[in-house]
Amino acid sequence: MADLDVVLEHVDKTFPGNTRAVIDFSAEIEHGEFVSMLGPSGCGKTTLLRMVGGLEEATSGRIFISGQEVTDLPPSHRDTSMMFQSFALFPHRTVFQNVEFSLKMRGLEKDMRTRRVWSMLETVNMDALADRRPSDLSGGQQQRVALARALISEPTVLLLDEPLGSLDYNLRQTMMVELKKIQQETGITFIMVTHSQQEAMSMADKVIVMSDAMVQQIGTSREIHENPRNQFVADFIGNNNMFQGVIRSRSGSMVFVEAGSQLYYIRVPEHIRQVNVGQEAHFSVRADLMHTGDNPEMANKVRGSYVATEFLGTLETDVFEVGPGHFVHVEQHRHLSDTTYKVGEMETLCFAADSGMLLERTRRPEDLTG
Ligand SMILES: Nc1ncnc2c1ncn2[C@@H]1O[C@H](COP(=O)(O)OP(=O)(O)O)[C@@H](O)[C@H]1O
Ligand SMILES: [Mg+2]
Structure with missing residues (x-):
């Protein structure tokens, strides 16, 4: 499993009241891949992502990150970082301080922190606005700060739940390109949940198509577009x-x-x-x-x-x-x-x-x- 960042083996999640949110989910995600999980609302995407991040416990099955089993480990013991759909930034801190926060918590010394924050702000193209507060930023700029904050700890895997969902059409098109570029620059494995076919198919190296709590097909955008395996995939894609x-x-x-x-x-x-x-x-x-x-x-x-x-x-x-x-x-x-x-x-x-x-x-x- 050396080069596999995330491995999911027959992962199930049943919520109280017998809602089966994820059923028999198996997938392998390589180091540095941009993976997207695509499927209609309610098919179990967020639940799956939360299980990878340790925010939700798997009912059965096993989860590995960098070759180590993490199924029963809390989020703090997993090398993952999560960017939520609503990316609450600290309102009274500057862009710089927002990004710096987790490094400070980890007790990194000031010189090192400053260097890493500046470098990250350059990566997301927010260095010029480092002194602003979140309320003085556009939606897209806030998004970039949230991304910088999630990436600053250099996680093995970044988990993104509908990261572009709240942006309007033009901004979403721009951010799609930028997100992909940032992923390539940092080389960090991204797992992005989306219900948008366009986002999944244009950004991801590998697409996992889900419906009704189950994986329907895993492949490159091209494979899924040209060779849909089953009725759901053919009907849903393209x-x-x-x-x-x-x-x-x-x-x-x-x-x-x-x-x-x-x-x-x-x-x-x-x-x-x-x-x-x-x-x-x-x-x-x-x-x-x-x-x-x-x-x-x-x-x-x-x-x-x-x-x-x-x-x-x-x-x-x-x-x-x-x-x-x-x-x-x-x-x-x-x-x-x-x-x-x-x-x-x-x-x-x-x-x-x-x-x-x-x-x-x-x-x-x-x-x-x-
Ligand atoms: N905490 C919870 N308790 C009970 N049911 C839940 C909970 N979270 C999600 N579900 C249910 O699990 C299913 C999958 O939800 P979710 O993972 O949020 O889907 P998606 O992200 O694909 O829209 C849905 O039927 C949802 O109602
Ligand atoms: Mg969701």
Whole structure:
């Protein structure tokens, strides 16, 4: 475990009243990684983070930090630091004094303290405002001070709970870049909890997707975007079209799935071992791999009636209804799409066999054996 900063082994947390907040959570976090835990509100992210920091006791399972088991150790005996969603700074102390505080408590001598605080203030770009009080700072500046305060003790792991949650859109975009830069400069392992797909996917080296108290997938942003493992991940991340049907035949790594009145030729990813003819199947197709028009090179086609177009920057997403209440999104760059559809107009949509991804069922507590 030499280079693993945090290891979680089958960690469970059940609150009184039988709320299962975290179930069978296992993950390995390497030294210097920026990890983000992504999932909808209430899925157990904060509870998990608090267990790593020792603020919450695990009901079962084991937690290691830098190779040492810390499951039963109090926060003061763990080499972690936590930055909370509401980052209460000391109102009557200056920026400098706020950051200096924990070093003073540890009895570090003044010269050493001063040097470390200045260096940290430079890292978070707050050295020019060292004499200000928190009330004279903007939200983003207060955030930086809170970050400096959490990092000054040089923890092995910094735990961040929705650190950008309270910032408005523009500031959040700026802070995302800065937080990532600071993490790279300090080389400290960051575990950041967020319900924002954009934050998780753009900042983290590794994303842990959670729902219903369980890990659904662990991977790089790219892996999760390109190869969602199960229904929850495909539905929650990115712009995926979901299909439901029945497996009609299998040949090697490909299957025929009947969905609606259509037969689709779909790839079976390596991690799915068992595929039975006659079994219910779900698959997804990324909106950017879905095309309009009849392309003879693509194995899969479906007819749909035009519903609407959504615009986002230079991307546009045309929405078609391919079956009652079943909408398919086709995402393309605006300059490429010169067609304008009328509502109700029929169009052929197609995608390559490789673009369809057979999915596992969402992980649920009842899937666990033993
Ligand atoms: N101290 C507590 N006592 C009882 N239930 C709790 C407590 N803290 C959290 N929970 C419950 O545990 C579940 C997970 O909560 P939380 O970890 O805060 O989720 P998230 O951070 O993903 O929104 C929720 O159902 C929540 O109501
Ligand atoms: Mg939370």
